[in-house]
Amino acid sequence: MQNQNIKNEIEQLREEINRHNYYYYVLNQPIISDDEYDALIRKLISLEAQYPQFFDENSPTQKVGSDISEKFEKVEHKYRMYSLEDAFSEKEVIEFDNRVKRNLDINDCLAYSVEPKFDGVSVNIIYENGKLKVASTRGDGIIGENITKNIKTLKNLPLVLIVKNPPSFLDVQGEVILTKEEFKKINEYREEIGLALFANPRNAAAGSLKQLDPKETAKRNLKVFVYYIRGIEAYTQPKTQTQSLQILKELGLPVSELNRYCKNIQEAIAYRQTFLKAREELPYEIDGMVFKVDDFSLQEKLSYTSKYPKWAIAFKFPPMQSSTTVEDIIFNVGRTGIVTPVAILKPVKIGGVTISRASLHTFDELFKKDIRIGDYVFVQRAGDVIPEVVSSIPEKRNGKEKHVVKPTNCPVCSSLLQEEGAYLICPNIDCRARIVESLKHFVQKNALNIEGLGDKIIQQLVAKKIVQSVSDIYKLDKNKLLQLDRMGEKLANKILENIEKSKRTTFAKFLYALGIKHVGEFVANKLANNFSLEGLMELKDEEKLMQIEGIGPEIAKSVVAFFKEQRNINTIKNLLENISFIDNKKSTKLLNETFVFTGILGIPRSKAKEIVENLGGVVKDSLSKDTNYLVVGDEPGSKLEKAKKLGILIISEDEFLKLVGNELRD
Ligand SMILES: [Zn+2]
Numbered sequence: 001m002q003n004q005n006i007k008n009e010i011e012q013l014r015e016e017i018n019r020h021n022y023y024y025y026v027l028n029q030p031i032i033s034d035d036e037y038d039a040l041i042r043k044l045i046s047l048e049a050q051y052p053q054f055f056d057e058n059s060p061t062q063k064v065g066s067d068i069s070e071k072f073e074k075v076e077h078k079y080r081m082y083s084l085e086d087a088f089s090e091k092e093v094i095e096f097d098n099r100v101k102r103n104l105d106i107n108d109c110l111a112y113s114v115e116p117k118f119d120g121v122s123v124n125i126i127y128e129n130g131k132l133k134v135a136s137t138r139g140d141g142i143i144g145e146n147i148t149k150n151i152k153t154l155k156n157l158p159l160v161l162i163v164k165n166p167p168s169f170l171d172v173q174g175e176v177i178l179t180k181e182e183f184k185k186i187n188e189y190r191e192e193i194g195l196a197l198f199a200n201p202r203n204a205a206a207g208s209l210k211q212l213d214p215k216e217t218a219k220r221n222l223k224v225f226v227y228y229i230r231g232i233e234a235y236t237q238p239k240t241q242t243q244s245l246q247i248l249k250e251l252g253l254p255v256s257e258l259n260r261y262c263k264n265i266q267e268a269i270a271y272r273q274t275f276l277k278a279r280e281e282l283p284y285e286i287d288g289m290v291f292k293v294d295d296f297s298l299q300e301k302l303s304y305t306s307k308y309p310k311w312a313i314a315f316k317f318p319p320m321q322s323s324t325t326v327e328d329i330i331f332n333v334g335r336t337g338i339v340t341p342v343a344i345l346k347p348v349k350i351g352g353v354t355i356s357r358a359s360l361h362t363f364d365e366l367f368k369k370d371i372r373i374g375d376y377v378f379v380q381r382a383g384d385v386i387p388e389v390v391s392s393i394p395e396k397r398n399g400k401e402k403h404v405v406k407p408t409n410c411p412v413c414s415s416l417l418q419e420e421g422a423y424l425i426c427p428n429i430d431c432r433a434r435i436v437e438s439l440k441h442f443v444q445k446n447a448l449n450i451e452g453l454g455d456k457i458i459q460q461l462v463a464k465k466i467v468q469s470v471s472d473i474y475k476l477d478k479n480k481l482l483q484l485d486r487m488g489e490k491l492a493n494k495i496l497e498n499i500e501k502s503k504r505t506t507f508a509k510f511l512y513a514l515g516i517k518h519v520g521e522f523v524a525n526k527l528a529n530n531f532s533l534e535g536l537m538e539l540k541d542e543e544k545l546m547q548i549e550g551i552g553p554e555i556a557k558s559v560v561a562f563f564k565e566q567r568n569i570n571t572i573k574n575l576l577e578n579i580s581f582i583d584n585k586k587s588t589k590l591l592n593e594t595f596v597f598t599g600i601l602g603i604p605r606s607k608a609k610e611i612v613e614n615l616g617g618v619v620k621d622s623l624s625k626d627t628n629y630l631v632v633g634d635e636p637g638s639k640l641e642k643a644k645k646l647g648i649l650i651i652s653e654d655e656f657l658k659l660v661g662n663e664l665r666d
Helices: 002-026 034-050 060-064 090-104 180-192 201-209 214-219 241-250 265-273 275-281 296-302 363-369 432-443 455-463 470-475 478-482 489-501 507-513 521-530 533-537 553-564 566-576 605-614 639-646 653-665
Strands: 074-076 112-118 121-128 131-137 143-145 169-177 223-233 260-262 286-293 312-316 321-333 339-350 353-359 376-380 388-392 418-420 423-425 504-506 580-582 594-598 629-632 649-652
Touching: 002 034, 002 060, 034 060, 090 265, 090 286, 090 296, 090 312, 112 241, 112 265, 121 201, 121 223, 131 143, 169 201, 180 201, 180 521, 201 214, 223 241, 241 296, 260 265, 265 275, 265 286, 275 286, 286 296, 321 432, 339 376, 339 423, 353 388, 363 388, 432 455, 432 470, 470 566, 478 489, 504 507, 507 521, 533 553, 553 566, 594 605, 594 639, 605 653, 629 639, 629 653, 639 649, 649 653
Parallel strands: 504 580, 594 629, 629 649
Antiparallel strands: 074 143, 112 260, 112 286, 121 131, 121 169, 169 223, 286 312, 321 339, 321 376, 339 353, 376 388, 418 423
16 A cells, blocks of 8 residues: 555656656746756655666656766765756847846946857866866756766866966866767667667767766767866966956867857847857757856856856757647658658747658657657757657647557558567568668668669659669669659759769778668678678678677677578679779778879889779879879870879879878788
8 A cells, every 4th residue: 555655656756747847848937946846856766766666767767867876976066066047038138138237236238258058968177286186967066976087088178287387276167068970870879789769969978978987988979168167276367257268278178169258248149149050050069058247256246046147148049849749640661671650740840940750769669658649749859860759748638639550561562560579560572662761771871872862763763663672773874764753864964973973982881871770880880890791791690790899689680681681692793783892991081083194103003093992082094174183103194294284283103102191001
């Protein structure tokens, strides 16, 4: 009976926290304070720890991953780490500016230091006599976790300050972040090995920073930016925020290039405005700009509330999460035959991009999240990742929502679907959907990069049975292409040209392009670095593959199965009639650079040609305006004069050997 009460209490807490998450993260209108929220989370964590039988992986404690865990030693902050007050409209920011001026009793313009608000993990770092001493997470602002060993692995953070006479003590605040690209890589890898994906770079950064093994943290390529001096001794005392950023820079610490001094609030607002679009181009996520009253003497007068400094405000960007309705749930057949549910949404703008469909990953997830057709849902977008449905909003149901039923037959070819672990699979290797998806995968930028062969063209090619396998791409000619709707001479030529270019690629890209289940770019690179094509085809079992770091049993099984299948071997053989590899182990530094040789060289011509080709370059017999280099040996012919006229770069054999670097040694 008592257990039942505890279970109820836990469930009520979870519900309550979920409701506050909704107010906080989605409506951006929290109805309780951060401290009250933290108290709820703490209570839930302790109950869950005490009664593990009521564990639920969907508990909000699993989601927010409360900042404090038992794994790390605790550190008490010398200065309390505050959070920031948020503003979502210009009006609120103007009000803030007016309030500050009123409190200071001034009428003049107030200058601000405007800085990016990184979407990462706040940290506190202490240097003593120029040496990194302690780093800790924010925790609850008063006590954080000791992550010194982990932070020392961050490549852009100096362990020793670079100045001759460093401050005897320096306490700085900063933010640890993950670039969008690294985030993508980590999630791709996690997907390959079947781990749950991180929802956004911030979660991934937190997860990476708080690895128990610092070596794991090191692999994640985290970055840190520092932005605030909490205390500095035996050194210039900064009088303004702008000056303190300058000092941090001088000490060799990583400071954002986006920081800017603005002489009044209008200038600050205008500067933030420029990032509404531009932030999409940044290599990392920022979720707003922070305005800090620049003058420290004024900051001191303004002081703090119990939660925030009264001299700063974060002017947030529109959220990357929003709510909309699910108009339908359709079933998508992927290139490996996996059938996944996809939500068709009432179009909604998220961070400037209109979203009309979102992934639901697997049926298990769909049912666990209980997403129904007609539901209101939260949708989120993070970087370049496909938008996903976060959760439904059951409070908004009217009873007309429809449950989704798992399909029994392939929506495209009607084959009976098979269950394979968590997946539902169309086993028909000739299923049109599978062929279309394989082609889309094959031509994408990170694979063989055949620009112009878009989704609509691929669908037509498959429907008209012009292309039935990836190797048929190399049998395309102008006549075949011109049979398609909306295909003109110009586009056809462009496509054929790009197909031609795709014939030279790296082994890794080729492996990735084949679309082997669980083999993303990361694994494809690992395979290419450790095996030849013949080696892969000769694999008898998973053993050799699993000796490679990062390749687990699932991937190994899938790779072996792929190369055992005669159809796949035939496809590869057909492809290799057209495709040749640039040596993957060597660089591609001369990719598509054209060389012409003239005169007598010290090394055999054939060797010179091999070197250029190994680096991705091309050797031609005659000069044209597309030639990049003319390499001149002894007794050059008429080519030398011609090259001068065409303005082609002329280099000696020595210069050529320097250009190609160490390649000769092999
Ligand atoms: Zn099918």
